[in-house]
Amino acid sequence: MTSDRILVVGGYGAVGATVVSTLDGWFPGRVVVAGRDEGRARRLGGVRADAADPEGFRRTLEGLGDVVAVVLCVEPPDTRVARVCLERGVHLVDIGATRRLLDGVADLHDLAAGAGATAVLSVGVAPGLTNLLARRAHEAVGGAERIDLTVLLGAGERHGADAVRWTVEGLAGPPAGAPLRTTLPGHGRRTAHPFPFSDQHTLPRTLGVGQVTTRLCLDSKPLTSALFGLRAAARRPAVRRALTAAFGRVHLGGDGFAVRADARRGDLHAAWAVTGRVQSRVTALVAAYVTRELLTGSAPAGVHHIEQLPALAGLPEALGAHGLTVWDRHAAVLGT
Template identity: 50%
Template sequence: MCAEIDNVRVARACLERGISYVDVSASPALLADLDTLDGLAKAASATVALSVGLAPGVTNLLARICADRAPGAEPSIGVLLGAGEQHGPAALEWTLDGLGALGGSWAMPFPVPYGERAVHRFPFSDQYTLPRTLGVPAARTGICLDSRLLTRLLAAAGRPGVARVLRRPLVRSWLLAVLGRVHVGGDGFAVTVVAGTARAAFTGQGQSRATGRAAALLIRDPASFPPGVWHIEELVDPVAFLTELAHDGFELHLDEPVEVRR
């Protein structure tokens, strides 16, 4: 499932027929609703796999690596996306909706060529599910774009007054049309997790392709997964999974020094 349209109803219909279900959605409320299907999934001997993709998904696996290396430390997650990549209407609408929930900023170290960047807290679901799945006190996820200028504009769009204007139907329709046609920046991405002294990152070109490849890699052998509702970090070995995913033209960075660009 790669669009937020009646996800719970579709998942329930699958489980009632003994069919496993994989969801790449990133909205916390939606994933919380899907979590309630655990009993139905176990009764049907089927699996519901959540947090599949880049963020959440790869970010969850990086967080698990760091949590294993720094037990008890709270993971900070940074998601750097290429502003030049094309996205569908559903993804653009989801991003606009999330701007109103921006809150707090901090610096995150990304692998070269990006270096240290300011990220702004964004409502990716990983930060809400990781405390339960990893047993950490808390987690936070911030977003930035490869363009520093566009990142500052992103932060400005999250201010309450601006966010209210962006929710107006005419403004929203115009902005979605513009974002669908204008692409400023590249298609590179980087996700980094820091927890205590542990650090891990994953980089490459094409965040949409990374999401698709992660989902394809996960569903090769769904019969091997236990019945119930699980997030990706509970289903696979994080290092082995990300190492294999990196063979598709991406790169896994484990505890490597990060160069800060000034």
């Protein structure tokens, strides 16, 4: 009989499947797969769970009885499932990337602290590794006045349906700021376009930095131009639906990704970057490492973004074992 189980919601999705296999290697027999497709979940030894149905989710947790941590590998429509977990004292790892939801879960800090539960937000590549690199660069200049984050995604990767939908929705938001030319290791000099990654709202609060900008480009230059050329049109739902369908089918380019953080204070400038392959796999690895830290480390109760937990500061290097490369400000390739 197993106990202290870990429920992975979205556990057969692009991110969730790797979260499940990684955690299962560390905690054999303790991982339970969940999703809305009961047959699929059961074939994997799991249960049906719907992150959009908090009462049903509460019953699922009660039925399992011994869940100590929930890994949310899908974005629920609101924060009610997070509340259900935290008020029961169940730890939460949330790979969500939408500001409204992250802010809503952060508001549950006192509830979580009172119940002895820890939630970690900004888990993944962006947000996630972006936050960790931003913190390093911030500290390297002795407290940044400004941080610029750039993310390059591989257009050839088979991104999960939920992640594609999220990215296309992000296109429709008002562009904040101007495109930026920057160097990404292994990808050369690129133009990245303003994109509403949640860090631009999180980091001013967690690091106390006045200005944080976030930008995106794809490994394919023509696709980057085409995507951001469609920005105005993407405000129309029909165009977003067509784009989501196209990105689900067309895989032009590779599966490499890169993340870069630049911090500036006066004349001081620090830059850090990471490069790797298959961002959904690395997002999953970040989520698995964070979950392991919650279960075996001493993270304080309450709701925290990843960069607020010192025990996770070395995660980029730890992921070197999975092919991630960390580039620091001394690497000539980062330039200015």
